[in-house]
Amino acid sequence: MTRFQWIAGTALLIALVREVLRLRWGVPTRRASLLRVAVWLTALIAISDPELVTRFANALGIGRGADVVLYLFALAFVATSFYFYSRQVKLQRQITALASHLAIADARRGPASPPAP
Amino acid sequence: MCAAVPFFQAGRSAGNIPLVGDSVYVVVPAFNESPRLGETLHALCSGQQDVIVVDDGSTDDTAGIALCHPVWLLRHPINCGQGAALQTGVDFALARGAEVIVTFDADGQHDATEIERLVRPVREKRADVVLGSRFLGSASGIPPTRWAILRLGILWTRFFSRLRGTDTHNGLRALSRDAARRIRLTHPRMAHASELLDQIRAQGLRHVEVPVTVRYSQATLAKGQRSWGALRIAGELLLGRLIR
Numbered sequence: 001m002t003r004f005q006w007i008a009g010t011a012l013l014i015a016l017v018r019e020v021l022r023l024r025w026g027v028p029t030r031r032a033s034l035l036r037v038a039v040w041l042t043a044l045i046a047i048s049d050p051e052l053v054t055r056f057a058n059a060l061g062i063g064r065g066a067d068v069v070l071y072l073f074a075l076a077f078v079a080t081s082f083y084f085y086s087r088q089v090k091l092q093r094q095i096t097a098l099a100s101h102l103a104i105a106d107a108r109r110g111p112a113s114p115p116a117p
Numbered sequence: 118m119c120a121a122v123p124f125f126q127a128g129r130s131a132g133n134i135p136l137v138g139d140s141v142y143v144v145v146p147a148f149n150e151s152p153r154l155g156e157t158l159h160a161l162c163s164g165q166q167d168v169i170v171v172d173d174g175s176t177d178d179t180a181g182i183a184l185c186h187p188v189w190l191l192r193h194p195i196n197c198g199q200g201a202a203l204q205t206g207v208d209f210a211l212a213r214g215a216e217v218i219v220t221f222d223a224d225g226q227h228d229a230t231e232i233e234r235l236v237r238p239v240r241e242k243r244a245d246v247v248l249g250s251r252f253l254g255s256a257s258g259i260p261p262t263r264w265a266i267l268r269l270g271i272l273w274t275r276f277f278s279r280l281r282g283t284d285t286h287n288g289l290r291a292l293s294r295d296a297a298r299r300i301r302l303t304h305p306r307m308a309h310a311s312e313l314l315d316q317i318r319a320q321g322l323r324h325v326e327v328p329v330t331v332r333y334s335q336a337t338l339a340k341g342q343r344s345w346g347a348l349r350i351a352g353e354l355l356l357g358r359l360i361r
Contacts, residue, residue: 092305093305095195095197096201096204099174099193099195100197100204102193103193103209104205104208104209107191108190109187109188110183110189111186112187114158114163114185114186114187115185
């Protein structure tokens with residue numbers, strides 16, 4: 001094993017164990033926790049055995065393992081960008097609705113006649 | 118300091134507002150417009166219509182100047198954008214029982230005497246929405262870049278909104294009560310103007326254009342939208358079609 005595999009593998013293993021322990025203790029966001037477990041586990045396997053990624057790439061008709069990782073990252077980037085944009089738009093609409101509600105509740109009326117020019 | 122009566126002290130709440138008859142309400146969204154707002158309101162308050170100023174989180178004395186005039190003042194606690202300010206004003210006008218709602222820019226570009234011409238097609242039940250057109254009327258002092266961008270905006274509207282018109286992004290419009298209830302602006306910032314045109318078509322509302330005057334000055338050009346803002350609006354609209 002290379003030095004990188006040792007360092008990255010150890011870090012991923014710690015993250016994985018931490019997540020599994022959190023799951024055992026009963027975290028409120030179980031689905032998100034399970035997703036993180038899947039991500040850490042996949043990364044751990046891919047780093048420990050790069051040949052496995054290459055075989056996976058070949059099975060998909062892609063030449064190199066590095067390419068399949070790049071494509072997956074590109075797809076994940078687009079998906080998360082849309083997700084966060086959508087979240088931001090939703091939050092903006094909620095804040096706007098709140099600001100509008102406050103403005104209407106606190107409406108004020110000026111004097112009955114305009115000021116002298 | 119001008120005297121102001123809080124809405125709640127007058128025994129009124131947003132849900133229990135006495136209806137005002139066949140009334141015209143002018144909604145004026147304003148953000149940091151203190152140098153120009155006084156003159157605009159002075160012209161508007163000389164007419165018969167009720168005026169609603171929506172202070173969109175200004176950091177200057179916009180609210181103080183508005184409260185020196187016989188107008189309703191609504192204040193957004195933060196800057197939400199012109200589209201959001203218009204929707205707040207429209208919601209309030211509807212709650213007050215408005216029959217016709219006019220939108221009017223705070224920076225003095227528009228002519229208050231043209232409101233009657235704008236309201237007439239709605240009153241005569243000839244249209245649900247009346248759009249002011251500076252290209253049917255006059256646009257004095259318009260810079261060539263702004264002229265070109267507005268022309269491109271018209272092509273955009275014809276292509277995407279499938280609405281034939283001679284102007285776009287003109288803040289002077291009139292809506293019937295029914296149209297105002299059916300149109301919901303979700304784009305809080307400047308893209309709301311194109312969104313409104315989209316909704317006119319989507320809702321099957323009858324619309325007409327009337328000639329209006331738009332006066333450009335150094336002050337309004339300095340404060341108003343930059344030309345590159347058109348790109349941002351186009352981006353917002355395209356993303357808005359992709360992501361709901």
